[in-house]
Amino acid sequence: xxxxTAPRSLEDHSIDRPAPTExxxxxxxxxxxxxxxxxxxxxxxxxxxxxAPYVGRVFLLLGAAVGFLTAAAVAQxxxxxxxxxxxxxxxxxLFFGAALRQWSARGSSRLPGSPxxxxxxxxxxxxxxxxxxGDVVARIPRSxxxxxxxxxxxxxxxxxxxxxxxxxxxxxGADVVWRHDSSRGLGAALRTGLEAARExxxxxxxxxxxxxxxxxxxxxRVVAPITRGKADYVxxxxxxxxxxxxxxxxxxxxxxxxxxxxxxxxCPMGDAQTGFRAFSQAALSRxxxxxxxxxxxxxxxxxxxxxxxxxxxPIDYTARxxxxxxxxGPEYCRRVILGIVREMLAD
Ligand SMILES: Nc1nc2c(ncn2[C@@H]2O[C@H](COP(=O)(O)OP(=O)(O)O)[C@@H](O)[C@H]2O)c(=O)[nH]1
Ligand SMILES: [Mg+2]
Numbered sequence: 001x002x003x004x005t006a007p008r009s010l011e012d013h014s015i016d017r018p019a020p021t022e023x024x025x026x027x028x029x030x031x032x033x034x035x036x037x038x039x040x041x042x043x044x045x046x047x048x049x050x051x052a053p054y055v056g057r058v059f060l061l062l063g064a065a066v067g068f069l070t071a072a073a074v075a076q077x078x079x080x081x082x083x084x085x086x087x088x089x090x091x092x093x094l095f096f097g098a099a100l101r102q103w104s105a106r107g108s109s110r111l112p113g114s115p116x117x118x119x120x121x122x123x124x125x126x127x128x129x130x131x132x133x134g135d136v137v138a139r140i141p142r143s144x145x146x147x148x149x150x151x152x153x154x155x156x157x158x159x160x161x162x163x164x165x166x167x168x169x170x171x172x173g174a175d176v177v178w179r180h181d182s183s184r185g186l187g188a189a190l191r192t193g194l195e196a197a198r199e200x201x202x203x204x205x206x207x208x209x210x211x212x213x214x215x216x217x218x219x220x221r222v223v224a225p226i227t228r229g230k231a232d233y234v235x236x237x238x239x240x241x242x243x244x245x246x247x248x249x250x251x252x253x254x255x256x257x258x259x260x261x262x263x264x265x266x267c268p269m270g271d272a273q274t275g276f277r278a279f280s281q282a283a284l285s286r287x288x289x290x291x292x293x294x295x296x297x298x299x300x301x302x303x304x305x306x307x308x309x310x311x312x313x314p315i316d317y318t319a320r321x322x323x324x325x326x327x328x329g330p331e332y333c334r335r336v337i338l339g340i341v342r343e344m345l346a347d
Contacts, residue, residue: 023158023166023177026192047198047288059104060345063097064090098344102305103266109307114280116229117149118203121284122219123193124156124174126210127183130163131322136208137172139216148220148227150203155196156210159189165210176200185292186326187339190299194279194287205284208236209275211320218315222278225311232283232308233300235269236276236315245319253329257336261297264344265304269312272297276315283308290346291339294332298343 071089122140126133133156142152155176156169160183169177178192190207197205204226208214214236225231239258243251254273261272273296279287286306289295304310 023170023179026178026180047194047286057101059097059100060094061097063093063095063100065093067091067093067096095341095344099264099266102264102301102344105305105307106266111232111280111282111286111307111309113229114226114232114282115203116227118151119201120145120150120152120223121193121197121200121202121205122152122154122216123190123197123205123207124154124169124210125159125186125189125193125207126156126161126165126169127159127186127189127326128161128163128165129210129323130161130165130168132212132320133165133210134168134172136210136212136216137169137174140219141217144217144220145223148223150223150227153197153200153202155193155200157189157193157196159183159185169210185294187289187295187298188292190295191289191292194284194289197284202284203281204279206278207276211323213317213320214276215316215318218276221313222276222315225313226278226280230309231311232280233303233310234278235271235300235310235312236274236278237269237271237312238274238315238317239270240312241314242316243319244317246317247319249329250327253332257297260340261300264340265301267304267310269300269310271312272300274315280308290343291335293335294339297336298339301340301343302346 067089068086070093071085074089075085124133124136129136137154137156140152140154145152153176154174155178156166156174158166158169158177158179160180166177166179176196178196180189180192193207194205204223206219206223208216208219218236220227222234222236225234238246239254246254254271258269258272262269283303286303286308287299288302290298290302300310
């Protein structure tokens, strides 16, 4: 059953206890499909397209050509030219070209300026987080944010939970709950949240997990660089702040994937996997997530290539006390690396 929320003015979002909301279903095979205000079908609002810089394509082609020629030279010199040499070195060259494209895009493009006050979408993806979602929503510091010029608008994306997550979020004061009828993955859930924020004409957005690992009271801190007009994309860094209960394997994995992201992006950062991030309106309107499974590294590569200014702020992290992380080491590595390769070769 599709239902829509009654229209509410911007000012209504600033009050401490917002009006109760409905749960909106995201139709199968689509993302956000209804305007929560009118109930009209609006279709997916695609992120604004950004033309890839011409020089970027040249890098991709050059990389592949250099790889191919290297293979030819090696085959010529060796006694038995191996067939696998040509495709693998060409691919390697292509990937190297893609990294050069990433690096060069940072210097050549800039996102336009964004509002530094107005409607702030707080996006929370949740899957079976009935124990913590209510607390996370209730602890969002609406009045602090209001005093900084932001009207808070909380968007919970329930990714096919089999528990009462949606209802609890609703009762705790979420302004809108979008629900996937079955689980599509964390990347898909954030994509739905970003789309909902765009549909709702948010001036900025902040994203955090529903499991209580991040402190909602630190939202103003994460949004501060956007409030000051100093950044388009903010990462809340657990490695610059404090980490409680993060297992060493997780810590090591985070460090390795961060090093890979830094190398590919050509931009320093200390925590590429954080679940606490903020977006200016320009970043929000252009952000694309290439795979459904996850967003962490691909979203950063995407936004940096489009010219977003990235900043990190220290945040505190406490490992979840309830439920279980979706991350399983080998599956995560396989799917995330494939996602990164796709992102690096994407237009
Ligand atoms: N959409 C979606 N969200 C998920 C899934 N698994 C977890 N989440 C939510 O995404 C957030 C981060 O997931 P989590 O498993 O805690 O990842 P971790 O913090 O990196 O260990 C939490 O709010 C979860 O409720 C999933 O399969 N799909
Ligand atoms: Mg988590």
